Amino acid sequence: xxxLGIKVLFQGMNLQRLIQGLGVTGRIAFTSIIIGSxxxxxxxxxxxxxxxxxxxxxxxxxxxxxxxxxxxxLFIMYFGVTTALNVDLSGExxxxxxxxxxxxxxxADIVRGSLExxxxxxxxxxxxxxxxxxxxxxxxxxxxxARRMLPGxxxxxxxxxxxTSLVVLIGVxxxxxxxxxxxxxxxxxxxxxxxWVYGFVFIxxxxxxxxxxxxxxxxxxxxxx
Amino acid sequence: MNLNWDFIIESLHLYxxxxxxxxxxxxxGILFSLFIGVICSIILYFNIKGLGKIVKIYVxxxxxxxxxxxxxxxxxGLTKVGIVLSEEACAIIGLSFLGGSYMTExxxxxxxxxxxxxxxxGLSIGLSKLQLARYIIFPQAISVSMPSLGANCIFxxxxxxxxxxxxxxxxxxxTKNLIGMYYQTYESLFxxxxxxxxxxxxxxxxxxxxERKVRYAEFGN
Numbered sequence: 026x027x028x029l030g031i032k033v034l035f036q037g038m039n040l041q042r043l044i045q046g047l048g049v050t051g052r053i054a055f056t057s058i059i060i061g062s063x064x065x066x067x068x069x070x071x072x073x074x075x076x077x078x079x080x081x082x083x084x085x086x087x088x089x090x091x092x093x094x095x096x097x098x099l100f101i102m103y104f105g106v107t108t109a110l111n112v113d114l115s116g117e118x119x120x121x122x123x124x125x126x127x128x129x130x131x132x133a134d135i136v137r138g139s140l141e142x143x144x145x146x147x148x149x150x151x152x153x154x155x156x157x158x159x160x161x162x163x164x165x166x167x168x169x170x171a172r173r174m175l176p177g178x179x180x181x182x183x184x185x186x187x188x189t190s191l192v193v194l195i196g197v198x199x200x201x202x203x204x205x206x207x208x209x210x211x212x213x214x215x216x217x218x219x220x221w222v223y224g225f226v227f228i229x230x231x232x233x234x235x236x237x238x239x240x241x242x243x244x245x246x247x248x249x250x
Numbered sequence: 251m252n253l254n255w256d257f258i259i260e261s262l263h264l265y266x267x268x269x270x271x272x273x274x275x276x277x278x279g280i281l282f283s284l285f286i287g288v289i290c291s292i293i294l295y296f297n298i299k300g301l302g303k304i305v306k307i308y309v310x311x312x313x314x315x316x317x318x319x320x321x322x323x324x325x326x327g328l329t330k331v332g333i334v335l336s337e338e339a340c341a342i343i344g345l346s347f348l349g350g351s352y353m354t355e356x357x358x359x360x361x362x363x364x365x366x367x368x369x370x371x372g373l374s375i376g377l378s379k380l381q382l383a384r385y386i387i388f389p390q391a392i393s394v395s396m397p398s399l400g401a402n403c404i405f406x407x408x409x410x411x412x413x414x415x416x417x418x419x420x421x422x423x424x425t426k427n428l429i430g431m432y433y434q435t436y437e438s439l440f441x442x443x444x445x446x447x448x449x450x451x452x453x454x455x456x457x458x459x460x461e462r463k464v465r466y467a468e469f470g471n
Contacts, residue, residue, distance in 0.1 A: 092450050094411040096422060097442055104429050105439045183314070190316035194415055194422075201319070208326070220327040227319045234314035 030217035034225055039207050043222075046203030047229060053120050053197070054189045058182050061128020068129055069136025070162065083133060090130045096191050098123045103195045116197040124185055131181050139173035140166055172248050179241035183234045190230070200226055257434050258441060261424075268424040269445045275338065275418070276407040276449075279345030283406060284399075286346060287353025294354070295361045305354070312351035317412050320344045325416040341413035345406055352402045360395030361387065393464045400457035407450060421445050 034040055072083040090098070102119045114122075143166060151165040193201040204222040211218045290305045312320075321344040324335065335343065364387050372386040392399075414422035421442055428438040 092454070093443060093446055094408040096411040097446060100422070100425060100442065101439050104435050108435050187314075187316040190318040191412065193318070201322070217330045220323075220330045223319060223323040223327040227315050227323055230315045230319060231311060235310060238310075238314055 030215055030221045033207065033211050033215040033218045033221055036211070042203050042207070043200060043225070043229075046198065046200035049117065049197065050186075050189050050192070050199045053117060053124065053192060053199075054182075054186045056121050057124035057128050058185055060125045061185075062132050062178065064125075065129045065132020066136050068133035069140065070167075072133055072137040073140050083137075087130045087134050090127045095123065095127060095188055096194065098127070099191060099195050116192060116195045119195060120189070120192040120197060124189065128181065128185055131184075132178065135174050135177040135181065136170065139170040139177070142173060143169055176241045176245040176248070179237055179244070183237045183241070186234055186237075187230065200229065253440060254434060254437050257432070257437050261428060261434075261437070261441065264424050264428070265421065265441050265445050268419060268421045269449065271338075271418065272407075272410050272413075272420045272445075273449060275341050275345065275413060275420070276410045278342045279349055279410065280403050280406050282342065282346035283349025283353045283402070286350030287357050290350065290354040291357035291361060294358050309351040309354055312347055313355075317344060317348050317409050318415060320347060321413065321416050337413075337416050337418045340416055341410070341418050344413070345409060348409065349402060349406045352405065353399065356395045356398040356402055357391065359398070360391035360393075363394040364390045396461045396464050400461055403457060404450060404454060407453060408446075411446075 151161045208218045293301045293305050325340045372382045414420045425438045425442045429435050
């Protein structure tokens with residue numbers, strides 16, 4: 026019987042449902058990566074300001090998300106904030122909010138790092154030819170920094186995609202939850218279902234994340250000099 | 251938002267126990283990860299035939315999949331094909347499987363950062379291969395990889411928050427139970443955050459201190 030366990034994936038609508046669950050996961054990841062990158066870039070530019078207060082606040086924001094695990098943040102948002110503000114948010118909304126806030130913090134740090142890694146003479150030459158502050162960023166700093174930040178940004182996206190697996194713990198019906206439903210349903214027919222379903226989900230995540238991390242490594246090697 | 255301090259004091263021992271569980275899992279997870287990392291990075295560095303490829307596949311598999319799925323697979327999946335593991339054993343194996351690849355990368359980048367001149371100088375003063383590794387390569391490699399090793403330790407300690415999903419009575423599970431049973435949402439969440447801060451902040455300071463302590467490889471560069 027054990028060899029036939031894999032058939033659970035192809036029974037009825039199972040495969041289709043798993044892919045649909047993956048769609049929910051993908052929607053959460055995609056939305057938060059896009060919003061997180063855009064606002065993260067803006068915050069990263071703000072972060073390079075000379076004001077010590079702004080620097081401190083940005084640092085604090087990042088550290089708050091770095092030190093406390095993301096799952097704890099999901100809990101705080103899902104159980105705490107909704108009760109405190111007396112609003113009813115779905116698990117998916119909570120997940121998108123938390124992942125976006127986290128993405129902004131991490132992305133800002135990547136942008137800041139790459140802007141600060143540019144040699145000083147770039148800024149000075151820009152100023153010497155009379156560029157305004159805006160022009161300096163627009164024509165000199167951002168185009169150069171973009172190359173340096175891309176590998177890090179892709180890595181961050183991979184991490185965010187992997188972390189979306191946690192949303193099942195706050196009640197979102199994502200690919201894992203669908204998998205669990207399928208396992209429950211075929212418990213008697215196919216006792217080894219959990220092996221095959223979880224194995225399949227494992228491979229699904231790998232198929233999505235592997236090309237991204239390969240790309241990031243390739244870009245890093247290519248642009249390192 | 252007024253916190254119910256009586257409830258907090260009453261639940262203190264629960265959080266204490268759960269924090270110890272989390273800490274214990276994190277400790278073993280980090281220890282085994284370091285062990286796996288050292289072995290795999292040496293295999294990669296010396297390009298040992300056959301094993302190198304296996305290590306590479308392992309690293310990619312473990313880095314590109316979420317810990318939660320790895321744990322579910324270990325805990326629910328493997329039971330069904332005859333391998334039964336306790337929750338805590340699953341948690342430690344899962345953490346080590348994930349952490350091992352991160353540690354491998356950290357050590358490998360440290361090993362590769364040791365310059366050829368260093369190795370050649372070592373050989374020219376007549377060191378054996380073992381001595382070369384012991385006195386020249388490893389001290390410098392560890393120094394270089396210290397920042398990423400530290401980051402990985404903190405990452406792994408944070409990842410322990412996920413093991414609650416396979417019924418380990420950790421901080422997340424206690425919190426969830428208390429919220430479900432007593433509706434003391436703020437108090438439970440407050441204790442949860444405080445527990446993690448108590449564990450992670452000292453570790454973070456310690457690692458920063460350690461990093462400064464072993465920064466001898468940069469001398470003269």
